[in-house]
Amino acid sequence: xxxxxxxxxxxxxxxxxxxxxxxxxxxxxxxxxxxxxxxxxxxxxxxxxxxxxxxxxxxxxxxxxxxxxxxxxxxxxxxxxxxxxxxxxxxxxxxxxxxxxxxxxxxxxxxxxxxxxxxxxxxxxxxxxxxxxxxxxxxxxxxxxxxxxxxxx
Numbered sequence: 001x002x003x004x005x006x007x008x009x010x011x012x013x014x015x016x017x018x019x020x021x022x023x024x025x026x027x028x029x030x031x032x033x034x035x036x037x038x039x040x041x042x043x044x045x046x047x048x049x050x051x052x053x054x055x056x057x058x059x060x061x062x063x064x065x066x067x068x069x070x071x072x073x074x075x076x077x078x079x080x081x082x083x084x085x086x087x088x089x090x091x092x093x094x095x096x097x098x099x100x101x102x103x104x105x106x107x108x109x110x111x112x113x114x115x116x117x118x119x120x121x122x123x124x125x126x127x128x129x130x131x132x133x134x135x136x137x138x139x140x141x142x143x144x145x146x147x148x149x150x151x152x153x
Contacts, residue, residue, distance in 0.1 A: 005033045006043050010062060013049060017059035024060075050107040053078065075112050078105065079148035086141050086150070093141045095127040102127045109144075116140050 087094040106122035116135035131137040
């Protein structure tokens with residue numbers, strides 16, 4: 001039941017823009033799947049679904065879809081709109097965002113394949129960016145600041 005529901009969620013996300021969990025619950029119910037918002041939320045998390053901005057709308061997407069790799073302009077716009085501050089510590093760059101934005105920012109950074117970044121970890125309003133071995137986190141911070149159009153302190 002769960003596997004079938006998740007397969008249907010993947011199919012729906014690929015077929016049309018799904019902008020919120022309640023929309024997904026209604027579509028699943030119309031397709032014969034029993035689901036609550038909490039169930040859909042867990043399913044989306046397990047599937048690694050993320051919200052991306054396309055044509056001015058924010059909708060769910062799956063990270064493995066090649067169309068979800070942000071262009072330089074899209075990444076710049078996202079960082080400019082969603083990053084409040086940066087701080088470097090050791091091989092980490094701490095990125096502060098408004099509540100609820102961290103996952104979208106982290107995913108965009110990961111998908112962009114920025115040189116020197118090993119990966120990210122996101123909370124609700126904080127992203128930890130991990131610099132690759134031998135890369136100075138300060139250099140990664142400068143690159144992210146440049147993309148976010150924030151001056152270096």
